[in-house]
Amino acid sequence: MIHRYYKDIVKPLSAVMPALSLSFSLALALGFSLVSNVVMAGTVSLPMKTLHSRITLPNVSPANSALANRGAYVARTADCMACHRDDYSGGVPIETPIGNIYSTNITPSTRYGIGNYTESDFKKALRKGRAPGHQIYPAMPYPSYHGLTDDDVSALFAYFQTVPIVDKPPEKNTHLPFPLNIRGLMLAWNVINVPSTENRSGLTTTQQRGEYLVNNLEHCGTCHTPRNLTQGLDKDRYLSGAPLGKWFAPNITPDNDTGIGLWSEMDIVTYLRTGTLDKRAYAGGPMAEAVAHSTRYLTDEDLIAMASYLKVVPAIKTDDYLIPVNVSRLPQPVSNSITYNLLEQKDYLAQAKTNTVNSANNNGLNSNSPKDLYLAHCASCHGVDGYAQPDARYTSIVGLSSIRRVKPDVLVGVIAFGAKGAFNTAPKMPGFSKDLSPAQIASITNYVRVTFGGLPNSDVSAANVTRVIKEKS
Numbered sequence: 052m053i054h055r056y057y058k059d060i061v062k063p064l065s066a067v068m069p070a071l072s073l074s075f076s077l078a079l080a081l082g083f084s085l086v087s088n089v090v091m092a093g094t095v096s097l098p099m100k101t102l103h104s105r106i107t108l109p110n111v112s113p114a115n116s117a118l119a120n121r122g123a124y125v126a127r128t129a130d131c132m133a134c135h136r137d138d139y140s141g142g143v144p145i146e147t148p149i150g151n152i153y154s155t156n157i158t159p160s161t162r163y164g165i166g167n168y169t170e171s172d173f174k175k176a177l178r179k180g181r182a183p184g185h186q187i188y189p190a191m192p193y194p195s196y197h198g199l200t201d202d203d204v205s206a207l208f209a210y211f212q213t214v215p216i217v218d219k220p221p222e223k224n225t226h227l228p229f230p231l232n233i234r235g236l237m238l239a240w241n242v243i244n245v246p247s248t249e250n251r252s253g254l255t256t257t258q259q260r261g262e263y264l265v266n267n268l269e270h271c272g273t274c275h276t277p278r279n280l281t282q283g284l285d286k287d288r289y290l291s292g293a294p295l296g297k298w299f300a301p302n303i304t305p306d307n308d309t310g311i312g313l314w315s316e317m318d319i320v321t322y323l324r325t326g327t328l329d330k331r332a333y334a335g336g337p338m339a340e341a342v343a344h345s346t347r348y349l350t351d352e353d354l355i356a357m358a359s360y361l362k363v364v365p366a367i368k369t370d371d372y373l374i375p376v377n378v379s380r381l382p383q384p385v386s387n388s389i390t391y392n393l394l395e396q397k398d399y400l401a402q403a404k405t406n407t408v409n410s411a412n413n414n415g416l417n418s419n420s421p422k423d424l425y426l427a428h429c430a431s432c433h434g435v436d437g438y439a440q441p442d443a444r445y446t447s448i449v450g451l452s453s454i455r456r457v458k459p460d461v462l463v464g465v466i467a468f469g470a471k472g473a474f475n476t477a478p479k480m481p482g483f484s485k486d487l488s489p490a491q492i493a494s495i496t497n498y499v500r501v502t503f504g505g506l507p508n509s510d511v512s513a514a515n516v517t518r519v520i521k522e523k524s
């Protein structure tokens with residue numbers, strides 16, 4: 052679920068308290084006398100929240116079905132389901148430094164959902180983070196939705212009238228400790244951090260559509276843009292890559308060495324449509340969720356618009372260099388029959404395992420041989436040659452960007468803690484931090500980077516692995 056990935060976007064509680072007070076002082080410096088407002092908003096917000104589920108507000112205009120259909124598409128592009136669940140009943144924890152913030156029921160239930168919302172309430176919630184009677188925490192991406200057009204808000208609103216009612220509260224609700232439960236604090240935060248992006252000038256109509264999709268609807272920057280001191284998006288480092296729990300959302304600016312400058316527009320479209328780019332990249336972890344819930348449903352026009360816009364955002368160079376794919380160094384499939392024939396591959400694997408056992412030490416495996424470690428622990432899913440098992444339930448790892456970065460931490464993390472594919476029901480990748488020693492994980496990491504990534508060399512050490520495991524646990 053997506054919630055895991057927000058965990059380390061931001062720093063622990065102790066670190067965010069100064070950040071919040073900083074947002075206060077900054078807001079004060081900007082001339083807002085917020086203190087009393089904030090306390091007021093905080094004290095009145097809770098009773099009003101309880102009340103608002105009971106009062107019956109004037110009901111909305113009947114849903115126009117064409118409008119509602121368009122709204123269903125807008126909801127896809129804005130990825131509402133990723134956080135509010137497939138049936139919009141809410142209760143998904145978004146882990147933040149200040150504690151878990153649970154998404155809410157946004158079905159038209161008048162008791163538990165947004166059935167009492169007017170269109171104007173809905174618009175304020177999406178654009179300003181202001182629900183009737185309380186401020187919304189920015190775990191809901193209103194700093195991005197701030198730029199939604201009136202037409203799209205109306206379409207979304209019409210669509211949410213047609214969503215089946217779930218007449219029960221989310222399984223869990225947000226309970227933050229004092230003073231973070233003072234939702235009015237967000238007023239100060241909003242002054243600094245909303246909107247979260249700026250529009251560029253000189254764009255073609257297609258690129259403008261792409262900008263609107265990337266910045267506002269798809270809120271790609273929520274994961275790909277690093278955070279500022281107050282945990283808002285850092286506009287100066289827009290889309291240049293940010294840590295995301297155990298993952299890292301890479302630099303997607305058009306820088307050739309550290310971003311996706313070498314990708315064509317068609318490459319970007321293919322990646323967002325299918326989650327894979329042959330011998331280049333794979334959408335794992337949180338990106339798998341973005342593809343599975345949202346980008347793969349988009350029209351060709353919209354994917355092309357996003358790709359076209361991503362080619363013209365300012366290129367930013369970071370220290371996370373990508374070693375370019377050197378095709379001549381990548382392995383060839385062992386043979387067509389082995390790569391594409393499951394039974395033959397099984398035989399080949401069994402034979403390879405027998406070989407390792409024959410040459411092995413007392414635990415049945417030559418634990419010093421990186422290749423043996425790979426065959427024994429990884430090949431059953433990713434294939435003896437890295438091209439994955441022929442049933443295609445798992446990703447080929449040949450040439451992937453995640454194994455070609457100078458910083459190996461994400462790869463080490465994937466091997467240590469495992470990963471879950473979001474595209475099919477294949478069993479997830481187990482973590483190996485319990486079964487393998489840091490030295491063995493280092494050894495596999497180096498093997499994978501050199502053999503399947505085409506890197507000239509790789510020197511990840513056991514100490515590197517120990518550090519990553521400690522940092523990401």
Ligand code: HEC
Pocket residue numbers: 126129130131132133134135145152153154155157165173176177182183186187188189190191192207225
């Ligand atoms: C990244 C996760 C995320 C996404 C994407 C998201 N939401 Fe939310 N939303 C939340 C969370 C978390 C809350 C509760 C915040 C709180 O308690 O302050 C919330 C609250 C809301 C509320 C306020 C409900 C209330 O009365 O308090 C509305 C309305 C809402 N979301 C609608 C939407 C719609 C419509 C979309 C898609 C356009 C959407 N959300 C997308 C996480 C998300």
Ligand code: HEC
Pocket residue numbers: 053056265269270271272273274275295298299300301302303310311319322323331332333334335336337338340341346357452453
């Ligand atoms: C929930 C967080 C999240 C969201 C939202 C998200 N991404 Fe990603 N993205 C990631 C992560 C994590 C990766 C790394 C995936 C991997 O290596 O398996 C990634 C990878 C990518 C890559 C591949 C980069 C490379 O060098 O391999 C591209 C391109 C990309 N994202 C574009 C986008 C676009 C465009 C959007 C908005 C439509 C978006 N992402 C939204 C988290 C996210």
Ligand code: HEC
Pocket residue numbers: 333334335336339425428429430431432433445446448451453454462465466470471472473477478479480481483495499
């Ligand atoms: C049980 C099957 C299984 C085994 C065994 C397995 N993996 Fe995976 N692996 C997966 C799945 C599933 C994914 C997709 C993860 C996702 O979509 O988030 C994956 C993803 C990956 C990725 C791509 C990360 C990215 O998103 O770019 C790499 C690299 C990888 N595995 C390496 C390994 C290595 C090295 C081993 C052995 C130590 C291994 N895997 C063992 C199933 C497996």
